[in-house]
Amino acid sequence: MADNQILIRVCLGTSGKAADGEKVISLFRMHIQRHGLDGSVQKRCVVKKVGCRGLCSRDLLVDVIIDGRQTTYQNVTPSMVERIVQEHLLRGNPIDEWAVKEDYAEFTSRQYKIVLGPCGVIDPENIDDYLKMNGYRALKKALTTMTPEEVIKEVKRSKLRGRGGSGFLTGKKWEICRSQPDKTRYIICNVGEVNRALAEGNPHAIIEGLIIGGYAIGASQGYIFIRERYHLSVERLKKAIKQARERGFLGENLFGTSFNFDITFSFGTEAFICGEETALMECIEGKRAMPRLRPPYPAEKGLWGKPTIINNAETLSNIPIIIGKGSEWFSTIGTEHSKGTKVFTLSGKIKNNGLVEVAMGTSLRTIVFGIGGGIEGNRKLKAIQVGGPSGGLIPYSMIDMGLDYENLQKMGSIIGSGGMVVFDETDCIVSVAKFFMEFLQRESCGKCVPCRLGTTRMLELLTKITEGRATMKDIEALERLSAIMSTSSLCGLGRTAPNPVITSLTHFRDEYLAHIRDKHCPAGVCRALITYTIIEDLCKGCGVCLRKCPAKAITGERKKPHVIDQSLCIKCGICFQSCKFKAIIKE
Amino acid sequence: MVGLATVFGSGAMTNSIEEIENNDLIFVIGSNTKENHPIVALRMIKAVRKGAKLIIADPRRVPLVRFAHLWLQQRPGTDVALLNSMMHVIIKEDLVDRDFIINMTEGFEKEFLENIEEYTPEVGEKITGVPRKKIIEAARLYGRAERAGIYYTMGITQHSHGSDNVFSIANLALMTGNLGKENSGVNPLRGQNNVQGSTDMGCLPDNYPGYQKVHLPAVKEKFERLWGVPLSDKPGLTATEMIFEAEAGKLRAMYIMGENPVLSDPEVEHTLKVLKGLDFLVVQDIFMTETAEIADVVLPAASFAEKDGTFTNTERRVQRIRRAVKPPGEAKEDSWIIIELSRRMGYEMNYANMAEVFREIGKAWPAVAGITYSRLEQGGLQWPCPTLDHPGTKYLFKGGFPRGKGRFTVVRYRDPMEMADEQYPFVLTTGRQLFHYHTGSMTRKVNAINRVCSEPYIELNPDDALSLDIKDGQMVKVSSRRGSITLKAYLTEIVERGVVFIPFHFREAAVNKLTDSRALDPLCKIPELKVCAVRIEKV
Amino acid sequence: MKKRMVRCRINDIKVEVPEGTTILEAARAQGIYIPALCYHPKLSVTGACRVCLVEVDGVAVVSCATPVEEGMTIITNSPYVEELRRDIIDLILSDHPYDCMVCQKAGDCELQELAYFYQIRYPRFSGRKRSYKTKDGNPFIEREMEKCIQCGRCVKVCDEIQGVCAIDFAYKGFELKVCPPFEKDLDCEFCGQCVSVCPTGALVGKDWIPKGRQMNIKQVDTVCPYCGCGCNITLHVSRNEIIRVTSKPDTLNEGWLCVKGRFAYQFVSSPERLKKPLIKRNGRFEEVSWDTALDFVAQRFKEIKDKYGPDAIAGLSSARCTNEENYLFQKFLRAAIGTNNIDHCARY
Incomplete structure (x- = not known):
């Protein structure tokens, strides 16, 4: 960062926008102009919008960098702008009480950001920012100094695996595709939920990766498959493509070679199944998103029947890095079979919700307690679910496990979408499994029997358990259904759908049994299994609970102990919360 | 043909x-x-x-x-x-x-x-x-x-x-x-299930079974031997000519089996008048058709499901049909009726069953000599199939044409007999549609069919309809120089401007009231059912 | 081009098939039965039902979609896959009405057959079942969508064979349903190809009900009475009435029919059929006996022939009569009457 400059970076990802980021930017600009800051402090003032840096729970985040010294403000609102300008920009006194605390450093320092690195630093709508960080150099290198085979070899050597799905070796997949006799080939970039930050924060990396991939497999047409609803991602990717085309990175005869490449958008709707690559292709072809049979695999016969590569945006964002810095450098990161880094979305009962990138093999403990700042309210960690809705539940006892493809698979989980949800002691595992099954049942395309009816029956069984109507036979049925679905479903959705159930039955069987045998929900979540009772000795007969009860289930004279009529109680818990004397207990 | x-x-x-x-x-x-x-x-x-x-x-x-x-x-x-x-x-x-x-x-x-x-x-x-x-x-x-x-x-x-x-x-x-x-x-x-068969079988005025010419002495002799009677070598009348000859009073009686010329031939009124003028008309059919109604004698026949025999489809494949149900009432197989009638005319035909009839056909026409009922049990056979071990013929003219060499013909374009003009500005073309069949005597008896398509209609281009101020579903009067019918307009871009289409399945709006029975092909006397000029008016 | 042959073992039988043959095809060619509900030999393979699972090297794979590879060891009846199949069928039955007693398809239902084979009296799995308000706008086809097992054969046949695409899947998951676009605009040719491939009673002919199922039904192979294609049809007959028409798959029409061939057979039993010979007397038809009618016709023909010569008589034969009848008809005119005045409508 140059001296004599004031740089203000405002997060304008989806979350930043939601936190009035646009307004904050314009206020900064207004104040700077009004105060004639450029002149009065003898420094050039730059206000810049940047992409998401991950810690969305603290938005709006604003960096103020004066002569290279950075102060980051959190939870900034428009009303705070004037004071920041007055005190920090004009007088040079950072406002400590608004600045981020130590946990911010904790959050960032333990991460290994190579893909997300530029996010939150560069202006995603300005190609020059990307070019300044050696953007499109890898493309130039690949096109002008390497053959497609050499590019594939380099990617193979990096041992990069697909970030999402089954984690197939990217280079290997490209090689299979390139070896097909059909010369018309396609490459598709799938921009999923977890990739939004990439598309919003550094879209050019995705595009550069896509072009290199196209060059490697011999495709001249690339697709970006994205949900139309991701407005900001779409907008920034569109802008980026336009800029790339203007600078000659897209189009014909790139870098004076005979290689032509261009990118079109294909918009999907809200459908989880579109994460399945064959369903995604059906969707691009204008058909109903239902998975196709394999073989043939997309790399052999994909979109429009042509050899096709589908990589997600994160995988492709790694490509310019691998080509630019070399596979050797890349493969120093991570574990033996899982190289590089992985982006996770950290959520649930954790202090620092947000987007993180860690080296493969980083332990769950580092992520949850280091980066994530531990559990809210310092409650006990119960389980972590990794890999999106169809990921497995990993119990606290496995907290020191390093995250990579192999370990996750061993735990009955997947990398999947890179979701990571943290559950604590107040969460009921059966309810958690039911929650995910609800989602999967709704999102099952319905094509194959095991998934269509399996998810439906599983959801019914889980509901039965949470309502205390289940018998031990239902556990057997759940286990049998899990086995049928994971062995005989048509696509990944159905095959992985039982993961939450299988893993929770393995690690938290007691909780299931408590629901079934004892009609008791240990976490006190399942309404049907809770009873609220008034302890006679503690009840002062104040009448608060009686007045507040919406079901009129509480009776009792003033100053005398009250009673709850269990047949009328709807288990809303209002009495429990409103009793000042802790006379009501929840079991 | x-x-x-x-x-x-x-x-x-x-x-x-x-x-x-x-x-x-x-x-x-x-x-x-x-x-x-x-x-x-x-x-x-x-x-x-x-x-x-x-x-x-x-x-x-x-x-x-x-x-x-x-x-x-x-x-x-x-x-x-x-x-x-x-x-x-x-x-x-x-x-x-x-x-x-x-x-x-x-x-x-x-x-x-x-x-x-x-x-x-x-x-x-x-x-x-x-x-x-x-x-x-x-x-x-x-x-x-x-x-x-x-x-x-x-x-x-x-x-x-x-x-x-x-x-x-x-x-x-x-x-x-x-x-x-x-x-x-x-x-x-071929448009009908056994058109191929009926021509193969010699239901043609100039051909014996197997397209053998009636005027050739050798052929005549062959059939005289086979049938044991002297035969005429004078080619007969085509269906169209029959109507003309009847009108002229030269043809006095007709025997119509399973056909409804009143509706299927051009100029309904004309056909009706001529047939009514015959001395004697026998119609043999499964329903009281428009033609049967004007007959002197109506003979109730069995339907396809009530008899044994063979059909020959459009690809020359001879296939068995089999009796599945009994005919209603006293209805009889056409073959029984013909044989009985022939006996009463003094010419005995003796056949134990239809297989025997087919054997005789094989004798008359070598191309089907190799086809027998027992072979047909294994599936149809395509003629020519001259011997019992011949597999049938999938495609014709392998190695040459029957007449030696295929002949190029000089063909010059001629306008249709009737073109659209100021008085009759539309070109009418006729045909079938999916749900009905021929004159509708079978399909119009099927309830479900009538639910999807029950009435006659004329296909009219929406732009034409606009200029005539005709709305979809409106009744219109369609007239030609020969007659007029009233039916519903169906606006569709299936037809281009200036062209209209009417299916001929419907007796209540018989399109052949409009067509021209005098516009014939000079060679095979086919009437021009596909083109005539009409006028369309709102009613 | 001759295909390379690949060898494999199916249930310890050595099998050699052309490259690209699926396990299911290879097994069925050997007479080894593998059940399948969505597979149809004339339609594309979608692998939706998962019933045709077999074991290859310890892994369950769908046999309809997996090509035989050199050296494969395939087991079609191991306890592992049999149990999986049983449970998949069980799952299907958990969302299927148990009304085989009154179902038109009973005895001819592929699902019923599998339930029988695996002896699934009560399904292991149970729960919510789909139910629909049947919308009945279709005069030919009775749809009971509760019985639909979403195998997709109807959707495929409508697209791949008939080229109409009148129906497709709508909704997803448990609610998946085969229906016309937006569940209203049925643009259908009513060929009934969907009915012919439906494995269950979800699609049946409207006129079939309740005329008879499989008991005491006579099946007669014959040829369609309509156009010149000559489609092979099978008449199903009960109590001297045609109760439905089907077509066998190994004929020139490959088992496919059109709306007329499949559904327009009612005319045979129409009350309007002519049942007695009629002679017109004083402008009105009177019923007479065959003898009276035939004697009268013969007598009139003789009179006219004697008076005006044989060429005053003409005959029109029918393209809907058999070869034998046409032959006899022209023979009658030529030999018994003595004229060549014979024609039929084929000339136009």
């Missing part, structure tokens, strides 16, 4: 339905295949999905157009011009099959070539209304194809120049060598 027989020496579909799916080019002209030969259309769709190119030439946007690579929308009755200009391009671009022309054909000479020379794509466009670009493209597609099949039906034949149309089609196939080999040929699709 006469047309094809003149060119090749035999008139039938040259290929099998099964072969369609191996065509690499399918040229459908004058056939609404998807509605009238649905199962043939399925094979065409299969071929298209396997990569074949499909060209359709039809004045109407028939349903199969959806699958076509090229649709030539020629004006009704201008097929000769269309085909000639296609041939012009094929000759100009040297897409002809020289070896085939030299070895297998005759008449590819000066007169023929000079005639074709006149039909440039520009001339073709002027007459047919099909853009020259499309004519050229169609010619190239057909000319370059390796296994091209042409398929046509009444859209080609029911014209005052129907034979010319057929000659033109034959010319096209001959010059490109698309004959005498598997998966390519000329294929008239």
